[in-house]
Amino acid sequence: MQILPWHEKKLQYFMGIRQSGRLPHALLMTGPDGTGKYLFALELVRMLVVEGQSSDVRRMEIQSQFDAGTYPDYLEIRPLENKTVISVDQIRGMCGRLALTSHDDLLKVALIEPAESMTHAAANALLKTLEEPSGDALIILISENRGKLPQTIRSRCQSVLFTVPDNETAMLWLNEKIGQDAERYLELAGGAPLQAMNYHQQCLAEYHDQFIAGLSALSAGKIDVVEMAQKWVEYDRTILIDWLMGITRWMVNRKMGLKDTFNAYGKSMNDLKISVDRIDLIKLFHFQEELQRSQIDSDANLNRELFIEKLIITWSDLVLT
Structure with a gap:
């Protein structure tokens, strides 16, 4: 080994x-x-x-x-x-x-x-x-x-x-495993190298682009909650929460004037940057706490569609008010 x-x-x-x-x-x-x-x-x-x-x-x-x-x-x-x-x-x-x-x-x-x-x-x-x-x-x-x-x-x-390794160590190891996509997948995985390997094996980068595009469309009022829930129901619950946690961390950093540390947004990134400016920071923190509770209770016996709709409604309240 x-x-x-x-x-x-x-x-x-x-x-x-x-x-x-x-x-x-x-x-x-x-x-x-x-x-x-x-x-x-x-x-x-x-x-x-x-x-x-x-x-x-x-x-x-x-x-x-x-x-x-x-x-x-x-x-x-x-x-x-x-x-x-x-x-x-x-x-x-x-x-x-x-x-x-x-x-x-x-x-x-x-x-x-x-x-x-x-x-x-x-x-x-x-x-x-x-x-x-x-x-x-x-x-x-x-x-x-x-x-x-x-x-x-x-x-x-x-x-x-155990914590995620420093970026240099993680990138050196991951580059040997998956090559040119290493940086993108390491960002998607929040810096966890083995999670990045798992995402790469599932070819999740394209799904993440669709995920971000959906958030942007929802923020712009181009898609409703029910339609969005139908798209999200195919995502793994853990991955969905992880991605929302990642984007929320990025939004908090942007609101507080900190360096963008999570840049795995592809062509939808500009739309997200525009929506961040009008988001209430306190509500953003509350959404972050809700996601953290969802991570801890990831085994809870909840109806999958209701759980997703609840997340989307909370997100909509965050970005549309």
Whole structure:
């Protein structure tokens, strides 16, 4: 597995504390999508287990197990197929596995993702293990919304915060992957390189141009809410919120006289710049807060069309009054 360049310092840090015998029993990895939290966790586990072996033969043997996905003391806990939550039975089963003697005295590791999808009962079951940790086990929780986890869980884990890498590092890596479209897609992804890769694979730049053109048409009164909702219903909810967050950040920056840091607007950008001048900054902040709440409650059981219409009505009130 290739180490992502913006992960190198974190990996070195954890290898250092492992060598000094201070590796925590639980890690909570949080941060925006597209920064590589899961890939970091996999590489960290591999390094902790493989590179801790005393002989080359043993390292090669365990590395082959990782490559084949057969390392016996590693398990991942996610919502089961057609489920949206991690159940208490899953967590109890995981805790039971961690309580067993490891194969060949190796580190036992359990990864929970997304950690915020645990039910209340599941979180309580995990808490018991966190309160009485096994000395040869590591539990890794991965979350985009750490605020949805109980404080009792958060307080018993060492926090590992992921942020988007600096633009130069991200661009060097992304250029090697996708070439000339790297800057455009990195902007669309808000600076998250893996999200940019995902957007590129889905060819979303054209959709984003249509999205911005639709906002401009709505601002100019050339399209109504119902027609706009019909166009937006095809967008992924998470992507739609991310794009609205991006454009809102850009508008706030423009209103406050700051440098434009989000320029992925193509031919529709001039229309958006004209509409920004008459927008109330306080309303803009309120819309930003609404989008942030929508990000946190992205799994809420809401009617998709009603959710989209509500966003469009709020946007219309923002730009047309």
